[in-house]
Amino acid sequence: MNQIRPSTRDAIIEAAFLVFAENPGAALGDVAARAGVGRATLHRHFPGRLELMRALAKIAMAELDHAVAQATADAQSYEEGFRLSLEAIVPLANRQWFLANEGLQVDDEVAKAYRKSRSELCRDIELAKQEGLFDPALPTQWIAETYESLIYAAWSMVRAGDATSNQAADLAWRTFSNGLKGMSK
Amino acid sequence: MNQIRPSTRDAIIEAAFLVFAENPGAALGDVAARAGVGRATLHRHFPGRLELMRALAKIAMAELDHAVAQATADAQSYEEGFRLSLEAIVPLANRQWFLANEGLQVDDEVAKAYRKSRSELCRDIELAKQEGLFDPALPTQWIAETYESLIYAAWSMVRAGDATSNQAADLAWRTFSNGLKGMSK
DNA sequence: GATTCATGAGACATATATGTCTCATTTGAT
DNA sequence: ATCAAATGAGACATATATGTCTCATGAATC
Numbered sequence: 001m002n003q004i005r006p007s008t009r010d011a012i013i014e015a016a017f018l019v020f021a022e023n024p025g026a027a028l029g030d031v032a033a034r035a036g037v038g039r040a041t042l043h044r045h046f047p048g049r050l051e052l053m054r055a056l057a058k059i060a061m062a063e064l065d066h067a068v069a070q071a072t073a074d075a076q077s078y079e080e081g082f083r084l085s086l087e088a089i090v091p092l093a094n095r096q097w098f099l100a101n102e103g104l105q106v107d108d109e110v111a112k113a114y115r116k117s118r119s120e121l122c123r124d125i126e127l128a129k130q131e132g133l134f135d136p137a138l139p140t141q142w143i144a145e146t147y148e149s150l151i152y153a154a155w156s157m158v159r160a161g162d163a164t165s166n167q168a169a170d171l172a173w174r175t176f177s178n179g180l181k182g183m184s185k
Numbered sequence: 186m187n188q189i190r191p192s193t194r195d196a197i198i199e200a201a202f203l204v205f206a207e208n209p210g211a212a213l214g215d216v217a218a219r220a221g222v223g224r225a226t227l228h229r230h231f232p233g234r235l236e237l238m239r240a241l242a243k244i245a246m247a248e249l250d251h252a253v254a255q256a257t258a259d260a261q262s263y264e265e266g267f268r269l270s271l272e273a274i275v276p277l278a279n280r281q282w283f284l285a286n287e288g289l290q291v292d293d294e295v296a297k298a299y300r301k302s303r304s305e306l307c308r309d310i311e312l313a314k315q316e317g318l319f320d321p322a323l324p325t326q327w328i329a330e331t332y333e334s335l336i337y338a339a340w341s342m343v344r345a346g347d348a349t350s351n352q353a354a355d356l357a358w359r360t361f362s363n364g365l366k367g368m369s370k
Numbered sequence: 371g372a373t374t375c376a377t378g379a380g381a382c383a384t385a386t387a388t389g390t391c392t393c394a395t396t397t398g399a400t
Numbered sequence: 401a402t403c404a405a406a407t408g409a410g411a412c413a414t415a416t417a418t419g420t421c422t423c424a425t426g427a428a429t430c
Contacts, residue, residue, distance in 0.1 A: 025210035038408040149334035179364025
């Protein structure tokens with residue numbers, strides 16, 4: 001063994017997303033335990049809590065960006081784009097949650113990128129209004145808030161065992177598009 | 186001055202809701218500072234963090250119950266009931282949030298009451314389905330999750346200064362009812 | 371004006387989380 | 401099988417939050 005095992009690092013990261021989603025103030029020892037790893041090992045991979053949080057934020061951002069880009073690569077309309085994005089994000093809802101609630105506070109670069117992606121979301125929403133997907137009279141900010149909120153609602157359904165990711169994403173999409181519907185739909 | 190000033194206690198409680206909404210792990214010193222009160226004074230009113238959290242949970246529960254009961258006293262239908270409830274809850278969204286995210290973990294009695302009120306919500310949703318307010322094919326749990334999520338979405342709008350409580354509650358109501366609409370509406 | 375009591379400030383001890391270090395053990399590569 | 405490196409367990413010091421206490425101050429009651 002001549003290098004840090006990637007699997008150990010991955011286990012810590014996945015455990016951290018799970019534990020911090022339950023309790024953002026959880027101790028690093030809890031994260032290590034959940035990962036099935038010693039506390040010292042966690043510190044070898046991430047010097048401190050801040051560095052771990054930063055890494056999680058960057059990973060969350062990267063995974064979300066990649067998943068959405070992948071899913072919407074061949075979308076033919078904003079309607080399709082939003083639907084496919086929801087499907088892609090719901091399974092990563094814990095990333096989205098961590099990013100929005102913890103990530104922004106620990107890394108300026110991440111915060112900046114998040115603001116940018118939020119403004120792109122708003123731009124897409126306004127273009128989708130022109131496509132007739134949303135009621136143009138609704139505030140763009142409200143549509144964005146609804147979008148994010150329904151991701152969390154879908155996440156709750158999955159966690160509670162009341163739906164699969166796909167089922168929850170479908171419910172979110174139907175509620176989203178019907179709830180904010182424009183005239184042409 | 187021959188008794189603990191109620192205003193001090195109220196200031197601590199209000200500050201605690203504000204501070205814990207921003208950061209649930211905030212130190213009691215932060216709460217005291219926000220309340221414009223010494224840390225020792227906070228401990229005189231609430232022996233420890235747990236007791237403060239418990240008090241907040243009970244207060245949140247009581248305020249929400251009262252506000253909803255008041256608002257829906259003369260509702261003539263489930264449609265009206267849900268609309269008026271939303272209007273009543275949105276200004277208390279920080280209570281709702283605290284209750285759901287922190288309160289349940291610190292007080293069994295509160296947790297039990299919360300589960301009861303959740304099951305009453307689900308019962309109302311099913312009755313509202315019969316009234317034609319919601320699509321009967323939608324899972325009741327999804328409707329409940331959507332309801333709660335839109336409260337938080339509305340709260341975000343208010344915090345960001347993008348809407349008043351009434352405006353945000355109206356947006357939430359329209360999105361809620363349109364998004365989950367039944368046939369007869 | 372005298373009294374009473376909540377308050378504010380700060381000292382203090384304690385508990386918990388954090389971060390570092392050591393050393394024996396295990397694991398993967400050669 | 402041997403070696404190098406990562407790991408686990410635990411000791412240790414430190415930082416921060418917590419909870420208690422004391423004392424001086426200020427405000428309300430008499």
